[in-house]
Amino acid sequence: AQKVTQAQTEISVVEKEDVTLDCVYETRDTTYYLFWYKQPPSGELVFLIRRNSFDEQNEISGRYSWNFQKSTSSFNFTITASQVVDSAVYFCALSERGMYSGGGADGLTFGKGTHLIIQP
């Protein structure tokens, strides 16, 4: 069965520091997708990124970057020059191809989340 582990329960840094959130996953499927979501204090889920298992290129979006390494089953998320507005709970998630053709019908498996606190 699939599993997502976010070992860091809570991280606290001072504004402008760089911070990396770790995500390790387990799956027996060769086709899968990995995600990061942000949940600010208001409670909604904000989609940040989706990466499929065949694309190991790292991605950068502004101050955010993601490092996908199949060899270590990791999909880590780095925030550069953190800001107070980055304070939130961040979830890593996995979607396997599953039993239905086309993939992903079986839902997402989430990690337990990392609570990121950015202090001014």
Add this chain to the structure above:
Amino acid sequence: NAGVTQTPKFRVLKTGQSMTLLCAQDMNHEYMYWYRQDPGMGLRLIHYSVGEGTTAKGEVPDGYNVSRLKKQNFLLGLESAAPSQTSVYFCASSYRDRGYEQYFGPGTRLTVT
């Protein structure tokens, strides 16, 4: 285009009471999902549906029932609420064969006393 909406936003129930949470989407999505979020646990899948009239169990289905009588609606029922069902419930939907592109609703906060 409202996307995914959930009704109600908040609810307080007494133990043993029943209620139904409604999820509605206007994107013509085939797949719909119910998750619950508990502190320190992330989101866990309760039930899902890959089409009108079909439902399947997720990771934590006990104590819940679901129905998908119309494509745009996915109902989550609690027949006899228990304090362990105090949680935030999220609904999501996606197109057929694109279950990895899930659109989430705003959540329903349920407290069972």
